[in-house]
Amino acid sequence: MFDLVVRSRRVVTSEGERPAAVAVREGRIAALYAYEAPLETAEDVDLRGLPLLPGLVDTHVHVNEPGRAHWEGFASATRAAAAGGVTTIVDMPLNSVPPTVTPDALDAKLRAAEGRCHVDTAFWGGAVPGNLEHLRPLHERGVRGFKCFLSPSGVEEFPPLGPDEARRAMAEIAGFGGLLVVHAEDPALLAVPAGPSYREFLESRPGAAERSAVELVIRLAEETGARVHVLHVSSAACLEPLESARARGVPVTAETCPHYLTLAAEQVPEGDTSFKCCPPIRDEANRDRLWDGLARGVLDCVVSDHSPSTADLKVPDFAAAWGGVASLQVGLPAVWTEASRRGYGLADVTRWMSTQPAAIAEISRKGAIKPGNDADLVAFDPDAANPVDARALHHRNPVTPYHGRTLRGAVLTTWLRGRPVDGEPYGTFLLGEK
Numbered sequence: 001m002f003d004l005v006v007r008s009r010r011v012v013t014s015e016g017e018r019p020a021a022v023a024v025r026e027g028r029i030a031a032l033y034a035y036e037a038p039l040e041t042a043e044d045v046d047l048r049g050l051p052l053l054p055g056l057v058d059t060h061v062h063v064n065e066p067g068r069a070h071w072e073g074f075a076s077a078t079r080a081a082a083a084g085g086v087t088t089i090v091d092m093p094l095n096s097v098p099p100t101v102t103p104d105a106l107d108a109k110l111r112a113a114e115g116r117c118h119v120d121t122a123f124w125g126g127a128v129p130g131n132l133e134h135l136r137p138l139h140e141r142g143v144r145g146f147k148c149f150l151s152p153s154g155v156e157e158f159p160p161l162g163p164d165e166a167r168r169a170m171a172e173i174a175g176f177g178g179l180l181v182v183h184a185e186d187p188a189l190l191a192v193p194a195g196p197s198y199r200e201f202l203e204s205r206p207g208a209a210e211r212s213a214v215e216l217v218i219r220l221a222e223e224t225g226a227r228v229h230v231l232h233v234s235s236a237a238c239l240e241p242l243e244s245a246r247a248r249g250v251p252v253t254a255e256t257c258p259h260y261l262t263l264a265a266e267q268v269p270e271g272d273t274s275f276k277c278c279p280p281i282r283d284e285a286n287r288d289r290l291w292d293g294l295a296r297g298v299l300d301c302v303v304s305d306h307s308p309s310t311a312d313l314k315v316p317d318f319a320a321a322w323g324g325v326a327s328l329q330v331g332l333p334a335v336w337t338e339a340s341r342r343g344y345g346l347a348d349v350t351r352w353m354s355t356q357p358a359a360i361a362e363i364s365r366k367g368a369i370k371p372g373n374d375a376d377l378v379a380f381d382p383d384a385a386n387p388v389d390a391r392a393l394h395h396r397n398p399v400t401p402y403h404g405r406t407l408r409g410a411v412l413t414t415w416l417r418g419r420p421v422d423g424e425p426y427g428t429f430l431l432g433e434k
């Protein structure tokens with residue numbers, strides 16, 4: 001007897017799409033049966049030809065609570081996540097106040113999140129100057145790893161590490177088998193924008209700055225043995241050093257984001273700073289090369305870097321506006337729109353947005369439809385026209401560069417551990433346990 005059976009002719013598994021009946025007991029996937037298998041179950045859902053995906057794992061979400069809950073918060077972020085097919089988020093340590101750089105700050109985070117999460121939620125810690133002694137205790141409390149910047153983060157309470165501080169942090173993290181995730185831009189190659197236009201903003205943050213920082217991170221990983229993950233790769237100039245490091249066996253992984261894969265500098269309307277993020281959205285030729293890097297596995301995964309703010313900080317001046325793109329609820333259809341146009345399938349998108357991020361954050365119960373995993377499931381209509389109205393999203397602030405676009409594909413139902421996500425926040429914390 002099962003609690004739930006979901007049948008689909010297109011169940012997306014790690015081996016590709018196939019007809020199956022996914023049987024769920026006590027929140028876990030108990031087994032996969034033939035599509036038409038007669039099964040004893042409390043609830044039997046037949047999606048027929050509509051695909052069933054594993055819930056997405058978004059390892060790059062700035063929830064901003066406590067302290068900047070008016071930018072986003074656990075209730076709104078996780079409601080948006082569920083509506084977008086994301087069943088696990090990993091919260092970034094900065095933009096909340098305090099940032100998650102001490103065990104006390106993690107406690108403040110957990111208090112803010114308690115009882116408000118509509119999806120399962122994990123946490124990154126932060127590595128900042130002076131908090132070396134807090135890294136191991138935070139690791140033992142169950143953060144999935146540590147984020148650092150090498151250039152100013154945009155908020156003064158989360159300063160960057162210099163190269164020597166980064167080396168010491170990596171040596172410490174290597175000592176307990178942890179992970180460092182890095183915002184990789186070399187401050188020596190960044191400039192103040194010469195003016196308010198998008199072109200001037202883009203020129204102030206060249207691809208060479210990303211590449212130089214990625215090269216530093218790789219050198220330090222080789223020196224210290226620390227496992228490192230490069231966040232939000234925007235420049236294809238990073239692909240070559242990443243690829244050669246991997247070939248040498250350096251433990252480095254990398255992500256890119258929906259906006260770098262689906263938007264391009266040529267299309268940024270002048271003054272529309274909903275498109276502003278760091279590193280910036282680059283040109284179309286660069287975007288094609290990012291897709292190639294993803295297809296070849298040089299880039300491991302695609303996660304949102306959902307980094308919202310209030311609308312008043314998005315002034316129509318690219319030099320002055322807050323940098324951050326809000327996209328948590330629309331990442332899947334955005335990526336699917338472009339991926340399907342380029343000939344990729346749902347198994348590819350699922351690998352990039354669910355399986356690989358779960359593996360990098362070491363969340364082994366998530367990221368695939370297979371027996372033993374949590375029954376995090378998404379019914380997805382891949383052909384639905386999905387017009388985006390920022391005001392209709394669950395994000396706290398109605399600001400996103402996807403506003404007014406019609407994306408391809410819509411999430412119909414999201415199940416978290418075998419239960420459809422409804423009004424009640426029954427998400428749990430993923431602390432420590434693999």
Ligand SMILES: [Zn+2]
Pocket residue numbers: 060062092305306307
């Ligand atoms: Zn970020």
